[in-house]
Amino acid sequence: MRMVLVGCSGFVGRSLVTLLLNRGHQLTLVSRSAQPLPALQHPQLTRLQANPADPSSWSQPALLEALAAAEAVVNLAGEPIAEKRWTPAHLQLLQDSRIGTTRALVQAMAALPAGQGPGVLINGSAIGYYGTSASQSFTEASPAGADVLGRLCQAWEAEAQAAAGRCRVVILRIGIVLGGDGGALGKMLPVFRLGFGGPIGDGQQWMSWISRHDLCQLIAQALEDPAYAGTYNAVAPEPCSMAQFAAALGRCLGRPSLLPVPGPLLQLLLGDGAKVVLEGQRVLPERLQQQGFAFRDGQLSAALAAATS
Template identity: 65%
Template sequence: LVEAVTAADSGPQVLVSGSAVGYYGASKTGEYSEASPGGADFLACVCQEWEAATRPAQASCRVVVLRIGIVLGPDGGALGKMLPVFRLGVGGPVGSGRQWMSWIHRTDFCRLMVAALADPAFRGVYNAVAPNPVTMGEMAASLGQAMGRPSLLPVPAPLLQALLGDGAMVVLKGQKVCADALGERGFSFAYPTLPEALKEIVHASS
């Protein structure tokens, strides 16, 4: 794709590339901004190589790289698998519950994509996450409260791996990622905190 962009006589004005917060590696204690160095695990290396592949396009057009967190919506991903479990009253923290979850509501992610495409001021790397990351324990408590269900039974790692496959590692090994660059850009979140995001998602799924 980048080769096509750079070779075109009249190419696109902007290239928006989706990376992931896995760029930073997993950590229970670190806090990461766009200026933080990349991690050394497999997913981090994949993200770093993916982002490096977009750099030649910078000579031809505006390039925006979004390091995407866990996108929350009612009909897919980790939350989509958790909703039925909580409805049965058997939900709870995932894994230890102490790992960080850097998330973004699906509506805000779509708004961010539109802004990255349409606003010439967007350029470079942005963490596509809400400004208030939470632990998985806090996430489970907020989801239980939004659904009016208990949040007492921990979800063991093997069960989550059976439900999500390789995607389970995204929620079992997290990182605390900040939305500093989006704040500096003036991006306004419709759902900046998890309780209000989950309230909307639960209502949409009912």
């Protein structure tokens, strides 16, 4: 398939691009940088520089042409959530990079002549959709949370759903993605390898995770198989507590899991953003299981072993 990829130059995207190239797809990678994924040179990979959150960039002839010719679009764009203090300006950026990008993309798709343009849109969302809870479990049928991330994800998804009359739309509420070279695990690994690792906060918060391998396989399947439509929780079937996660990581590395990282320290560094790490949600992949999606890394020990090998 010919595909346009947006927000696919990062931690998830770099694995996804390799997988999709290996499956023979022809990719146009849209990025704000001139040379995203510089190490990846492939005849089936074209790079286009544009800010996808800026609606005017979608009128660039090269981008319009790529979109018109594409059979599929993947949109994972989003400013990192838990790396900076949530000042009002940063919150605006968190929103614009997701809601604004998705709106600009879907409007550009809608403006294409009838019969042109992608037949499927895979759009990112996050399990933050549900808000946080120590006791509840969430399936795709659960309502959105009323907190900042709950509202953000709801608005983000609504922009993607606006394409539903035009093409197949698949929205992935992504859990904590496990890979050794980035994301939450990438940050925890150096400390654990030194033997100073431990749970963050009180350890009781839920972590609903998915291995990056399984997430990329899921995206590839959802692109290729028309049976995928609507919203899915992109999480493995066994969520765990932060304490269980830290213990499993310690076992996997042969290091102790000892010192809890104090919550107030994170709050000082990240402000409200610390909530993403200090509170969690127990999310279940009900629709993926109904659809028979085969997780390679269904168990945490397998996911951690694969990510750290």
